[in-house]
Each structure stands twice: as structure tokens, then as C-alpha cells.
Amino acid sequence: MTAQDRLDSTFAALADPTRRAIVERLARGDATVNELAAPFAMTLPGISKHLKVLERCGLISRSRNAQFRPCHLERAALDSAVGWIEENRRIWTERFDKLDQHLRDLQVRRSNGSDDRD
């Protein structure tokens, strides 16, 4: 899976409100499937389906050997999704800063009567 694919699948996974609620719960600490199912009017298989989606994109991991296989939030994966949005905002802010300066330079040159082709 490429980084872009992983990010796409992370966003897709988080587009669902139940899965967001699961992630919020796991942000407070590891939990078993039973504990995660408790606040929802949902069957265990229903919750398991959501967990598989979250697991596939790397947002959560499940212990292989513990009896109740508690779910664990992978903070790095979540941070990369949050980071994508912040990075995008930063790029446009800095681009606008540079464009602002460039427009000033152009207009100073123009008012000085020099070539404005550039």
C-alpha cells in the first residue's frame, strides 16, 4: 500500500461516525470488542466489521495472543491523517505569503516604469 493509498483508506475509515466514536474511545485507552460494543446498539459482528476496517488501514491494532484481544489505537496513523490537513493549510498559507511579496515586487517595478512583462 502506498502512503497515499493508506491516507485514502484512513480518511475513508474515519468518514463513518461509529468508527470515529471507536477511535475516540480507544484514544482513552485499549479496550476489548465487548467494551467497544457496549455504547452502541450494535451486535458484536457489526462492531467487528468496523474494527476490521480500522485495522486494515493501520488505525488500530489487535493483540494476537491475549485472550480478549484488546484493540489499540495506532496514534501515528491518526496523526498522519490530521497532519495531512494541517500540512495542506500550511502550504497554502506560505504560498499566499510569497504571492503577496511577489505582487508587491511586481507593482513596485511597474510604478518605477521598468519592464512589467515578468
Place this chain on the structure above:
Amino acid sequence: MTDPTDELVYTRVFDAPRELVFRCLIEPEHLTHFWGPAGVSAPLETIKVDARPGGVFETVMVNDADGSQYPTRAVFIEVTEPERLVWTEPDSGVTTTSTLRDLGESRTEVRIHQVNVPDAFRSPEAQAGFLTSLDRFAAYLAKLG
């Protein structure tokens, strides 16, 4: 006007006439001055702009510190001089609309509006407020440390 929360919007007012700002957004000679964010260049020879529907908009951003390269590839959907530019990035599905508003007295507002960030945002659940939730996540997780 409120924007749906599955979209990203950045707005800035520039002290320059709209025609000039528009040219800056489509001419490589101008783009090279500002397309890369801080610490990143967009060399003139890497910028390809064919400003008409279906035309390419390609750049290579180069990190000044280590020389690493980030190519960007988009295709124009709409080019309406001097007020509107729409391009889409086939790799990510992100569609960016730039709207230029003439505020008079040689001032221009540029509004960058991005949708499908990424494709998954098209889902009805996403319309219900994905970004807002993600913002809340960020704040919430920061509190948890």
C-alpha cells in the same frame, strides 16, 4: 455563508488588481516565485501550464535543504479569466477552485476551495462533518498528550 465541513477553504486579500493576480496563478514566470511553500522552490523549467479545460498544470517542488522533489500533477477543468480557475489532481481526486473577487481600489480576494480531500469525502457520512470531527480529534488527542 457556511461551507460544508468536508471541504477546505483558504482566503487571502492581496493589494493587487485582479487581472494581475490571475496571471500570477497561470503563468510559470510568476508561479515559480511563490508556488513552493517556505523552504521549497518550484523551478521555472519544471512548471507546465496549459490554461484551458483539459490542459495540464504540472510542477516539481524542490526542497531547498535536501533537494528532495515533490511533483504535482493536475488538469484544468475550468479557466475563466480573470475570476475562476478549477483544477483536479487525478492521483488524489482533490479538486481545487480558485475564485478571484475584485474588491475595488486594486484589491483582490483569492479564495481557494478544495473538495474531495480525498475521494472518501463524497460519502454522506463525510457530509455530516468529518473535518470538524477530525479537528476535535486533534484537540482532544493533544489534551490526552
